[in-house]
Amino acid sequence: MHIDNNYCPGASVKSGCHNPIKNSKKDQVAGRLGTPGARCDAPAELAQQTLDWLVGEWRDKIDFVIWTGDNSRHDWDKTRKRKMQNVLDLNQQATDMMIDAFWPHVPIIPTLGNNDVFPHNQIGGKDQSSELLDFYEELWRAWIPQEQRETFRSGGYFAVDVVPGIRVLSLNSMYFYKRNDLVQSCAHKQSPAHKHLQWYRAQLLQARKDRVKVYVIGHVPPSRDYRATCLDDYLRISLRYSDVIMGHFYGHLNMDHFLLYGSAQDKSFGMGVSSMDDDSDDDDSQGVHVTRNIQKYVDWLHNMYKSLDPLDDRQAPPVVQPPLLAVQVSPSVLPRFYPTVRIYQYEIGNKHEHKRPYGTLLGYSQFYSNITKWENDLSPIEYTLEYTTQDAYGMRDLSPASFLELAKRMVSDSDKIGKKIWKDYVRNMFVQTANDIFS
Template sequence: MKLYNLIYSLTLLLLVETSASQQQQQQSLQVAFQKQSVVIEKPAIVNYRLHGRFLHITDIHLDKHYLEGATIKSDCHRAPHKHKKKKKRQGKLAGYWGAPGTDCDSPRRLVHHAIDTIARDWKDKIDFILWTGDNARHDGDVKLTRTKKEILGYNKKVTQLIQKAFTLDNNRTLPIVPCIGNNDVHPHNQLRGMKNNPQLLEYSQLWSDFIPQDQQKHFRKGGYFASDVVPGAIRVLSLNSLYFFGSNDIVSTCSDPTSPGYQHVQWMKKQLKKARQENMKVLIIGHVPPTVKTFKDSCLDDYIKLSTKYADLIIGHMYGHSNMDHFQIISRKYSDVARLSKEEDDDDDNDDGEEEGSTVEWIQKDADRFISTLHKQYRKLQKIRDREDLVVIHVAPPMLPLFYPTFRINEYNADMTSSHFGDWLRYTQWYSNLTYWNEQVDNQKQQQLLTQASNKEPWHTKPEFEIEYSTDETYNMTDLTSSSWFEFAERISSKEGHDLWKVYLSNMFVQSNNDWYGQSLPEDDHDDQDDDQNNENERMPFILPLPAMAWFDWLKQKAFLFAEMLL
């Protein structure tokens, strides 16, 4: 009997231990599975239909001081002086909808109308919005300098306009990804790398609906963040290009471990590594584009290194700032591509940070050099066969009517079952000919005077946007991968692509060669010469006092002739 009780007790003890061991194993398996599920996370299910399109807008430059009828010399801020004895000499004055071809910024009515029009026509057809900075006016009027409060006020206003306009019927706001421009800080170009930077704190609050909660700490620290615009599939890295910007001389280079630029690069590296682990596609956006002219050398090198290492993930690099519609090819390995214009840029006396295409004065002075350098860059590509170290940078034209106001509708592969999901397929560039729409307002005002009608503002005469070009129909591009841009660069810089080069230049300046100026163009008498020769005439300086739009027309004519010389 004692033996039986002993065996029974041992059996019960063995059963208890076995049960405890099984429970412990199950718990270990659950913990291991949970850990594994953190690493191997399935993409989130998108509970709405993807359209395969996204909007890119940039460089709005709202100006509350814009005054219709003001002088261009005053940045469209002050009416012309009236003289009692002298006959009034009236030149070109600020138009109702803006002053294209001048250094004046965007009137409020243009910004309101443009945003509302784009939203009306596209908000139900796009998946997200890229918004690449410079919402505040320039600081060109010495009699009306900008303040921190004014700059933040412009950004608040534009943020409210965009957020309200792109709210869908189901009360869902489209994903919007903004970034800081060099004119969105005070003083312009300069942003300190410091803990609790007050300007970054203000923008973190202003854009709290756009910046994910887990990215707020990164934005408050450095002005950059990541946003999943298509959950589990496409991530946008919104960069703070001011920490890479050569004109921001209050921060050091990216090779300095204490600099905000270095910290920014480390954040980029972590984000791209994380995107690869999660099988995400990535769009990189910023305001100032990475070029030898704009970025600090070490920052540019780091940017290119990361971009080439993670090229398989990156859909595209999309920027603003330079105003001219173009793309550049940068590289660390091939100095004849990446550093092509370095020697020319080093002796440039423009040190105020307002580079390529930012003012009419710059266009009159330096755009011919920029275009010829760009043509060289494209042509040099023909000699390069190993292109894995090349990066294509895209610069969209502005809503600011330096030329004509624009916006860009991009299309991508939205089939989430496809191995090519996220591939950039094409874009369509839209613009509005403000010269025409200003004339319509003027005509209606004259009609009102003749008919003695009530003096009401002609709000019914509002600008319409039209297609300027599309990459598939105009450029015959089947997609917008890097290899397609390389092929396009070769094509427009070749002898056979001369006519397409002309089209490309017209698009670069947003069709701003208005026929009604009627200016004659000078003839070119240069002989053909090889593009590798060091020729002083290559600069081809401007010498005639033409109106602003005629400058653009002549500029393109000169660029065409220069291309013919190279060919």
């Protein structure tokens, strides 16, 4: 949510929406609920009104909430540098808001973001970051099972059963993030990153034995932003347990899209272009700007989808298709683009009566709020349906095979409808905020 208590409506955008306007003719002005297109975080009022809308519309209809991290503001305003206490206070505030909205009616599964640690991007193991890990274990204790709390204090990750037959693994993706200098690569056996992947593998093996399905959540998605050894091991483990894992949910990039990895795919695509690529070393200035290498990232996605072999439906069963991994990267409440939330549907029928495995993601509905329309309206904001995966993309479900079918159709040179879907998909990446960039 990137809550910023220093956000000031009417302030200069150049100041991170913090300081009064100096030149009203030249300076862009901060909006009441956020400033789409600007380098500003979310006013607390936007976060609160978003949760209020979810409570009114969805709290009695949902089973659990996946919360993919980054609750503290960015460090964009160099005159108001963050301190550790600022980061902790903002996470306390965001957690209190989530508790008031959902708990104890609805379970919440949080995960650490790169702006939830201090210094920025940096978190080590228990020996290096005990104060930080202990803080979050206490803050989120109601949602971390008792038998998982020591694990969390050691590494910031945990497993929890949210409904019968479904287990969520909340990973500490910061251990795989190459900007985290406190952790060695996943090849070092004493590294917290290596130990985390050992835990990940063991949890998936146990889930298979327990005959439960798994949703994996984290903040930084598996991509070139991971260390090479960590990305390789994450993909290898995940593909090995593709029968257990029903979905991978990540955030961080603030853009609505998905990544696909196959066992036979050229792994260099995992190390390709990222939205983090630009000329700055400070990734607080990266990843959320429409003007920063967006076309390059879109082209890289297109090439990633092109690189994957289509499913071979010409051979009769029991031909086993190679495993495939689909990573869903969700947009956010951060109003760089219009604030967004998702409501997922999943299979809960009897395992023996349905073709789809229990826990299969059936689709999602994405809602957004055009906050510019609420600028002068003091009534509570509303969120509007942006699209559903079935109506916008014709997806029968959110299995990796369905994502692959969508991807191959969108990049086909001969499918005119697929080309139109690709244009819609690219526009949706920016939640209707930047539709003038792509024709």
